[in-house]
Structures are given as C-alpha cells and as structure tokens.
Amino acid sequence: MSDAAEPADEWTPPDDRAAVREALIAWYEDDHREFPWRRTDDPYAILVSEVMSQQTQLDRVVEAWEAFLERWPTTAALADADRADVVGFWTDHSLGYNNRAKYLHEAAGQIEDDYDGEFPHTPDELQELMGVGPYTANAVASFAFNNGDAVVDTNVKRVLYRAFDVPDDDAAFEAAARKLMPDGRSRVWNNAIMELGGVACEQTPSCDEAGCPWREWCGAYASGDFTAPDVPTQPSFEGSRRQFRGRVIGTLREYDELDLDALGHRIRVDYAPDGEYGREWLEGLLTDLESDGLVELERGDGDEPVARLQR
Known part of the structure; x- marks a missing residue:
C-alpha cells in the first residue's frame, strides 16, 4: 500500500x-x-x-x-x-x-x-x-x-x-x-x-x-495486506507471503499463463527451482491462491504446472 x-x-x-x-x-x-x-x-x-x-x-x-x-x-x-x-x-x-x-x-x-x-x-x-x-x-x-x-x-x-x-x-x-x-x-x-x-x-x-x-480488482485482497489509514500497519511485509501473493497476482495479470519456473523468476530474484524458494515453495503459494479462488493451476501428466488467474 x-x-x-x-x-x-x-x-x-x-x-x-x-x-x-x-x-x-x-x-x-x-x-x-x-x-x-x-x-x-x-x-x-x-x-x-x-x-x-x-x-x-x-x-x-x-x-x-x-x-x-x-x-x-x-x-x-x-x-x-x-x-x-x-x-x-x-x-x-x-x-x-x-x-x-x-x-x-x-x-x-x-x-x-x-x-x-x-x-x-x-x-x-x-x-x-x-x-x-x-x-x-x-x-x-x-x-x-x-x-x-x-x-x-x-x-x-x-x-x-x-x-x-x-x-x-x-x-x-x-x-x-x-x-x-x-x-x-x-x-x-x-x-x-x-x-x-x-x-x-x-x-x-x-x-x-x-x-x-x-x-477482482482489489489490491489488498490479492496481497492479503489489509492495512489502511485507520488500521494499524502490519509488520514485516517485505519478504512475506502477503507480498509474494501480490506479486503473483500482478505478474499473472500481465501474462495469460506462466509455468512454475517462468513465474518464479519473475516474482523473486532468488528463485531457484530446487532451492529453498523454488518450485515447492511456489506451488504452496499458488495452492493457497487457488483455494482462495484467485488462481487456477493446471497440472498435466508429468508436465510442470501452469498458473493463470481465475476466470
């Protein structure tokens, strides 16, 4: 915000x-x-x-x-x-x-x-x-x-x-x-x-x-950051899941769809497929967004999942 x-x-x-x-x-x-x-x-x-x-x-x-x-x-x-x-x-x-x-x-x-x-x-x-x-x-x-x-x-x-x-x-x-x-x-x-x-x-x-x-349009809903002028600031936003939820939504608005690695590299500079902030971390983040009705994950047989905004 x-x-x-x-x-x-x-x-x-x-x-x-x-x-x-x-x-x-x-x-x-x-x-x-x-x-x-x-x-x-x-x-x-x-x-x-x-x-x-x-x-x-x-x-x-x-x-x-x-x-x-x-x-x-x-x-x-x-x-x-x-x-x-x-x-x-x-x-x-x-x-x-x-x-x-x-x-x-x-x-x-x-x-x-x-x-x-x-x-x-x-x-x-x-x-x-x-x-x-x-x-x-x-x-x-x-x-x-x-x-x-x-x-x-x-x-x-x-x-x-x-x-x-x-x-x-x-x-x-x-x-x-x-x-x-x-x-x-x-x-x-x-x-x-x-x-x-x-x-x-x-x-x-x-x-x-x-x-x-x-x-559909709300930045706070996408990021999970519901601070406001009359609401105390939530600490530690930088590097939080709320921040990366927002980055995922913002990135997917620019692209019709992205596979896991393409999305990961666009939302954080230290993304490494097999690292601490890699595919497992990103898929967990996307699964949460999918549960919230914001993102769709298409999981093909043996293929890397593809993410897109929920339509």
Whole structure:
C-alpha cells in the first residue's frame, strides 16, 4: 500500500471503470442493510439521520430517528419547538454532543425563515445551514436530491486505499472518489460505497463472507495486506507471503499463463527451482491462491504446472 502522499491528480482509475461501477451498484441493489432513512428522499428526515449518525452506531440511531420525526415531523415543527426539549431528547437518547441538537434546531429555523420551508438542493447551499459541514451537505444532496458529489468518510477512505491503492491523502481520496462515481448516480453510489466499507471492508474485512464485488480488482485482497489509514500497519511485509501473493497476482495479470519456473523468476530474484524458494515453495503459494479462488493451476501428466488467474 502507498505510504507517501502523491498529487491528487496523479491517481488514475482502473481501465474497466464501468465494470467496477456496475459491480458495486449491482451488489448494493441486490442486498443491503435496511435503514428507514434509505427509504425516503425527504431532505429533513435525511438531515436528521446524518446528524444523529455522527459517531453513533446506526442500529442505535433507528429508534431515536423514528421517535424524533414522530415528535417533530417537519422543519416547521422543529423550528417551533423549545430548544431545551430538543436538547433533552438528544440527551435522553444518548446521541452524543448536545450542540448537534442545538445546530439542528437552528438549521430548521433557517429553512423556515430564509428558504420559505424549502431545502436547498446543492452541497454548497446546504453548507449555509447551521452545523452542516461538507460531508453532511454532500450526503443530504446525494440521498435527497441525487445531486451530490462523492461522499468520503473513514469507511470510503479505507475502501479506496485497499482496493485501488489511493494514497493516504485527503485530496487524493476526494479526487479518486469523484473519478469513480458515475455521473448522475450519487444517491445509489454513495450509499453503495459506504455500505461496502460498513459490511465488507471493515477494519477486519469480510471479503468473501460479504461477497465483496471488488475482489477482482482489489489490491489488498490479492496481497492479503489489509492495512489502511485507520488500521494499524502490519509488520514485516517485505519478504512475506502477503507480498509474494501480490506479486503473483500482478505478474499473472500481465501474462495469460506462466509455468512454475517462468513465474518464479519473475516474482523473486532468488528463485531457484530446487532451492529453498523454488518450485515447492511456489506451488504452496499458488495452492493457497487457488483455494482462495484467485488462481487456477493446471497440472498435466508429468508436465510442470501452469498458473493463470481465475476466470
């Protein structure tokens, strides 16, 4: 994985970007966690969910979100509420810093007073609301109006870093996320990539269990190195099996197929067919990759095995 930051415009997306996009969207649309705010495009309801979800587990938010909207179903109702009641609700439901409740109450007043009860539609306009920063503005624009930029949170950074080796740099993450997101599909795309980070590419990943749609392209999946900006670095990568798994995958991407010795000489300078790092070592490595569904080994009668990527 990349350690040093690179200029944001130097990262290039995969050549088959369309396939990458469609794989993620199809995975999300086939099955995803059901949260009630994903079933609405009401910007007020979405704003409430976003503010409540800041540093709070989503499963805990559901009950509070439903109760909040039952009590204050519109921006008008919230704006007319006593602020002490709103803050009290926040405290009773253990939703974190009380200033979020205060800002949400003030934002509702802005909507009513400055926008005649109509939500602004763009991320830039939404940031004019009290307590609404770039991330929340983007999320509301995306999920309510399908009019947002690519959302980048900790989960998305982790996904991009692992899957496509995006440098650990905020500008690089922003640029990469924009390049990957398909035009006009911010609602489904941002939901999908955040879902990927939430259920498949967590700090401890569940690639196969969650059926991650990006395994075919993912550098971390190929190498076994699942470090990320929010995950402690794994020691001793240099010379490890994880490193050579990655080299095998990278080399086989360049060639249709290679026999054992041809592959061995390409992945390590000290490869010797009958040596410590020879055919027996390499076949063991390939057998592991075959078990993971990444590599095919063709073993003919008396012939040296031939390796190719799993199709």
